[in-house]
Amino acid sequence: MEEIREIIEARYDRLAAGDVPGMLAFYAPKVVQFNLAPPLGGWTDGHDPAPLAGWLATFAAPPRRTVTQLEITASGDAAFATSLDSMTAIPKGSDSPFTMWHRMTLGLSRDDGRWLIVHEHASVPFYMDGSFRAAVDLKP
Amino acid sequence: MEEIREIIEARYDRLAAGDVPGMLAFYAPKVVQFNLAPPLGGWTDGHDPAPLAGWLATFAAPPRRTVTQLEITASGDAAFATSLDSMTAIPKGSDSPFTMWHRMTLGLSRDDGRWLIVHEHASVPFYMDGSFRAAVDLKP
Numbered sequence: 001m002e003e004i005r006e007i008i009e010a011r012y013d014r015l016a017a018g019d020v021p022g023m024l025a026f027y028a029p030k031v032v033q034f035n036l037a038p039p040l041g042g043w044t045d046g047h048d049p050a051p052l053a054g055w056l057a058t059f060a061a062p063p064r065r066t067v068t069q070l071e072i073t074a075s076g077d078a079a080f081a082t083s084l085d086s087m088t089a090i091p092k093g094s095d096s097p098f099t100m101w102h103r104m105t106l107g108l109s110r111d112d113g114r115w116l117i118v119h120e121h122a123s124v125p126f127y128m129d130g131s132f133r134a135a136v137d138l139k140p
Numbered sequence: 141m142e143e144i145r146e147i148i149e150a151r152y153d154r155l156a157a158g159d160v161p162g163m164l165a166f167y168a169p170k171v172v173q174f175n176l177a178p179p180l181g182g183w184t185d186g187h188d189p190a191p192l193a194g195w196l197a198t199f200a201a202p203p204r205r206t207v208t209q210l211e212i213t214a215s216g217d218a219a220f221a222t223s224l225d226s227m228t229a230i231p232k233g234s235d236s237p238f239t240m241w242h243r244m245t246l247g248l249s250r251d252d253g254r255w256l257i258v259h260e261h262a263s264v265p266f267y268m269d270g271s272f273r274a275a276v277d278l279k280p
Binding site for chain 1: 174176177179181209211213216218219222224241245249259264266267273275276279
């Protein structure tokens with residue numbers, strides 16, 4: 001459990017440092033990715049630096065993310081973790097930061113004694129008032 | 141794995157039959173719920189029939205859901221499953237059905253030899269084109 005908690009925190013530390021290889025080292029070679037942005041998702045190359053580097057390039061500085069309400073279930077070589085995470089960032093061309101809260105579920109698998117992220121599901125809900133607006137303004 | 145696959149399919153069969161207690165029997169007493177609709181989510185009473193019954197009442201008939209691209213990781217007494225699911229339903233007051241595809245992650249825990257759902261995360265991504273529209277029109 002403690003090892004998994006450290007991985008979850010450490011990957012956001014690596015992100016805040018803009019360290020793409022350091023961040024990807026926590027992921028398995030194949031990851032089922034369900035991202036905040038389209039497409040729906042599916043299997044991706046967990047070690048391809050291009051998507052993460054491209055995403056980082058849209059910000060004035062690497063985003064800072066925090067993990068709250070973390071719950072970890074682990075047994076044998078399988079684990080999953082749920083949390084409500086915040087992301088604070090300044091988009092390039094903007095001079096003010098935004099903060100967005102989202103849900104995060106991670107699936108981990110232990111391979112050769114080492115836990116790796118094999119699934120990541122980040123999302124916000126959407127308003128069912130007919131507007132179909134993404135609920136990017138919620139707080140825990 | 142086969143037992144978990146059966147649970148995942150069977151809960152949608154119970155839903156299609158409008159069988160609220162049958163559906164809830166697959167869930168643990170405490171579930172971390174991240175739903176399609178707000179709020180962000182957190183611990184909920186997995187056996188409270190009111191939310192599911194209230195949701196069903198908004199449709200002309202119980203929604204039908206299908207599971208595709210199911211991937212299950214299980215070890216010891218922990219498991220997680222990812223899939224792209226469709227939901228087809230007719231809202232009350234409408235005469236035509238809609239179909240929406242969404243991502244689904246389930247976390248399961250085995251208690252007394254029986255697998256129960258302890259976490260459910262359903263979502264669609266949103267368009268990052270400035271519109272913040274929920275992407276309810278995607279297909280796998």
